[in-house]
Every structure is written in C-alpha cells, then in structure tokens.
Amino acid sequence: MYTPDRLPSRSTPGAHARTTPPHPASSVPTGPREPQQPCLQVNMCRFLGVFIAWLVFLTFYCGSVYVPHAHPPEIYVHEFFVPGLDQATALKNVEISFNVTVRNPNQNIGIFYDSMNGSVYYNDQQIGTKPLLFPFYQEPKNTTVVADVITVSSQRGTELMGDLAAGKVVFRLQITSTIRFKISTWDSKHHQAHASCDISVGRDGTILPISKDKRCPVYFT
Numbered sequence: 001m002y003t004p005d006r007l008p009s010r011s012t013p014g015a016h017a018r019t020t021p022p023h024p025a026s027s028v029p030t031g032p033r034e035p036q037q038p039c040l041q042v043n044m045c046r047f048l049g050v051f052i053a054w055l056v057f058l059t060f061y062c063g064s065v066y067v068p069h070a071h072p073p074e075i076y077v078h079e080f081f082v083p084g085l086d087q088a089t090a091l092k093n094v095e096i097s098f099n100v101t102v103r104n105p106n107q108n109i110g111i112f113y114d115s116m117n118g119s120v121y122y123n124d125q126q127i128g129t130k131p132l133l134f135p136f137y138q139e140p141k142n143t144t145v146v147a148d149v150i151t152v153s154s155q156r157g158t159e160l161m162g163d164l165a166a167g168k169v170v171f172r173l174q175i176t177s178t179i180r181f182k183i184s185t186w187d188s189k190h191h192q193a194h195a196s197c198d199i200s201v202g203r204d205g206t207i208l209p210i211s212k213d214k215r216c217p218v219y220f221t
Helices: 039-064 157-166
Strands: 074-081 092-104 109-122 125-131 136-138 142-153 169-183 191-201 214-216 218-220
Touching (some): 074 169, 074 191, 092 109, 136 142
Antiparallel strands (some): 074 092, 074 214, 109 125, 109 136, 109 169
C-alpha cells in the first residue's frame, strides 16, 4: 500500500541470491612463507667465504714455500786434522777428523735436519764423503756439535808436496743438509743448505789459526 511518508521499494529478482565466487587460490591452505635473505647478508657470506679461502691459501704459502725472516744455519769450524800429511803416503786412505758446530740463529723458528752429509775436497776434487748425523730437530737459538771422521784418498801427491813446501795445504769441508723450517705448527718445504768451509792446515796436519773458529758461508739450492 502506498503511503505519503514512505517511498516505494524496488527489488530485483535474484539480487540477494548472487554472491561473488571465491578465488580458487584463496581456498587452498598454504604453510608459513619462508623469509627471504636480504641481499646484504648474502653478499657478506660470499665475502667471508672468499676471505677465509684467501687466508687459508696465504697461510699454506707462508708455511710451505716462503719463510719470512728465516736465517740459514750458522756453521763454524773448530778442529780439522790430517794425520801423516808430511809423509810420502799422505792422503792415501787417511782419516781426517774434524769438529764443527751448527747453530740455529733464529729466534722463533726451529729447523728440521732430514739429512746431513760431509765431503772433503782438495784442489776442487772430492777425496772423501760420508753421511754425518741422523735426522734431528734443532730448537731456536740452539747449537749442535758435529764431530766425525772422513776417510779420504787422493793421487795428487805432487800438488800436495808443492803446497807443503809453501807452508800450508788448503782443504774444503763441504756440509750439505736437507732442512725444513718449523714455524709454530707449520713446516716449510725442503731446502738444500750448503756450507763451504775453506780450511788451511800446516805441515803437521793441524788447522791453522786463520781457519780456526771460522764461520763458513752457507747458501741454498
């Protein structure tokens, strides 16, 4: 019924029956979404990985190849004696005795001696050689005594007599060692250390003062 104070309402058939269908994705349950790592964190992880790899390489290089501030062993000749030097059979199956000291001059670096050999030369000709010490480790600032005998033989009697007439005979004691430097817990690569000791002896075969307690030059190969 129409009344003056109320407007007539108009309804559309089926208007209340239509509803918006739900989105298919909204009806599928999903788990908690994993948070994505920020770019800064990823870059930091990469940087740390590269830095650690470089640090490991540098440590290996310093420990195995390059030994900073490592000094070679110091070798001194104290005694050297050639018996029967003034005899006609000199340098024929003669036992030359010697006494040298090997010092590690490094403050915080030890030295492994994996092998050590001694050789005697006369006029640049090797006349005798033998192994010396067994492998050993030398602490920093430590000295090791090497006293041994090397049997020598040479046919250069004419040259020897000429040197004796001049008042002295010069021999060379060559000490070759295979060594490794020890820094903290790392060992260096192997080095060949050569000590070349020129030794002058008198007619009685004893070392002359000019060569006694002399430091021998050392070089690496």
